[in-house]
Each structure stands twice: as structure tokens, then as C-alpha cells.
Amino acid sequence: MSLVLDPAAQDLLFREARTANAFTDEPVTDEQVQAIYDLVKYGPTAFNQTPLRITLVRSPEARERLVKHMAEGNQAKTAAAPLVAILSADNEFHEELPALFPAFPQAKDVFFAERPVREGSAAMNAALQAAYFIVGVRAAGLAAGPMTGFDFEGVRKEFLDDDHTPLMVVNIGRPGPDAWYPRSPRLAYDDVVTTV
């Protein structure tokens, strides 16, 4: 009993949580997305830079514009999901740093004056936040279908700008019939963990 989290919550977030490929028609509301964000925003990032940005693709017209950039195998489920979110990294996150990291407001200029440095840091930290977001979706009793099978430059041009780099597209909803592929194995502890 090394884990203090309630076993039912462990199952909800990890053991029984799956990547969904089909969804019911039940809508995902803005209130649910806000509750998810207001939970996962506390996940840690370097200098509290929180570079993740989320674009909710709701209108049928926007959904159509997104689907055309998805890999063929991802198109039908992205067209049908109750909600789709484009997760991106804000490469200009440093503008917010004096407010977000008041312990060391100079971090903006000392560490993040150069764009390539910001891009690397934003990619890493927004990816962390994307993982928190997926777990947050599960905490709301929903399922996520994260995807990187899409034309990144196409999505960036269609929905974002030069300062934002797409990370992944996430389908969100209640899992529908035949939502899962077979569960794949995971590496065992001893295959992954070394102690020095």
C-alpha cells in the first residue's frame, strides 16, 4: 500500500483509463473543460512558465478545417468527437514570466531572451502540461484521444500563428462502442528504473 491515492481514483486516472478512438454523442461542456483546466493548471513547469495554450475546436466549420490536416487514420474520429482541443506551446511565454514567477522576475531576460531557448523550453513544459491535461480529462470522467498524426505546419497556419507551435490534437468525450484498441504492454519497472 505505497500509494496514498484512493484505489478507485488510481483506476480512473491510470489503470482503467484508456485512449479512446470512438465517443458517444454526449457533449463536453465549457464548464467541464474549465474544471479540467482549473485542476491541471497546478501541475509544475520550469519557472512556472506554463506555456500550454488550448484551442477548443467547436464549430462544424472549424472542425472541417482541422480534419483536413489530420492523418487519414485520425480523420473520422476527429470529425466525430464531441470536442477536439488543439494543444500548443506559446513560444512567447516569457512575457508572462514576471507575473508568473515573481520570486525571480528577471528570469524573462536572464534565461529566456533568445527565441530558440524559449522554443525548447516551451516544447518541454507544454508537453508536461499536455500530460497533466490528459489526466485531468480522465479526472472529469471523460476519455482523451491524443494524436500527433497531423500536418503540424498546416494546423499552425490554420489555427495559430508564428509564436505558437502545435503539440497535439486531443479528442475528448465519453467513450463510445469499440472505443479501445487492445491494451498494449508496458515496460516493467526493472526495464526502466536503474539506481546508481
Ligand SMILES: Cc1cc2nc3c(=O)[nH]c(=O)nc-3n(C[C@H](O)[C@H](O)[C@H](O)COP(=O)(O)O)c2cc1C
Ligand atoms: C502524444 C501522443 C500522440 C498519439 N498520436 C496518435 C495518433 O496520431 N493516432 C492514434 O490513433 N493514436 C495516437 N496516440 C494514441 C497512443 O497510441 C495510445 O495512447 C497508446 O497506445 C496507449 O493506449 P492506451 O491508453 O489505450 O493504453 C497518441 C498518443 C499520444 C500520447
